[in-house]
Amino acid sequence: MLREQNSLYGISEFGVVVNIEKPKQLEEVSIRVDSVRSLLLEKLRELPITILDYETLQESDQYPILYLHINIRKAISDIYPFTAEMKFYQPVKLPLNNNIQTMASTWHNSIIGLVTPDLINYIVARSANLAVSFRIDYQNVN
Numbered sequence: 001m002l003r004e005q006n007s008l009y010g011i012s013e014f015g016v017v018v019n020i021e022k023p024k025q026l027e028e029v030s031i032r033v034d035s036v037r038s039l040l041l042e043k044l045r046e047l048p049i050t051i052l053d054y055e056t057l058q059e060s061d062q063y064p065i066l067y068l069h070i071n072i073r074k075a076i077s078d079i080y081p082f083t084a085e086m087k088f089y090q091p092v093k094l095p096l097n098n099n100i101q102t103m104a105s106t107w108h109n110s111i112i113g114l115v116t117p118d119l120i121n122y123i124v125a126r127s128a129n130l131a132v133s134f135r136i137d138y139q140n141v142n
């Protein structure tokens with residue numbers, strides 16, 4: 001965990017990207033990417049960083065990205081299993097491979113759980129708490 005925290009040292013800007021994956025039969029699950037992203041930004045607000053917009057991120061694949069992937073499934077009896085995984089990607093050099101530069105995940109955290117339809121917002125709240133974990137680790141080294 002310390003190595004992951006140390007990888008956040010000196011980071012001054014990054015993008016925030018959210019991806020929500022769910023099967024077609026779960027159209028009634030109304031979790032929107034923009035809403036989740038806004039909540040993440042709120043949790044990160046006190047950090048002394050610049051959040052890059054989508055247009056800037058599309059200019060190059062060399063910008064650091066805080067990436068949240070939420071995967072929701074439907075099981076029997078209206079139970080929704082879910083996972084939420086947050087990763088921080090940044091440019092790295094691979095010294096054992098002629099210093100090739102690529103993007104790599106240098107920090108991560110995740111959760112798994114089960115909810116009923118009336119607790120769908122719990123998925124969003126728990127996912128947003130991953131950003132709090134990131135914020136704490138960032139603050140510990142900066």
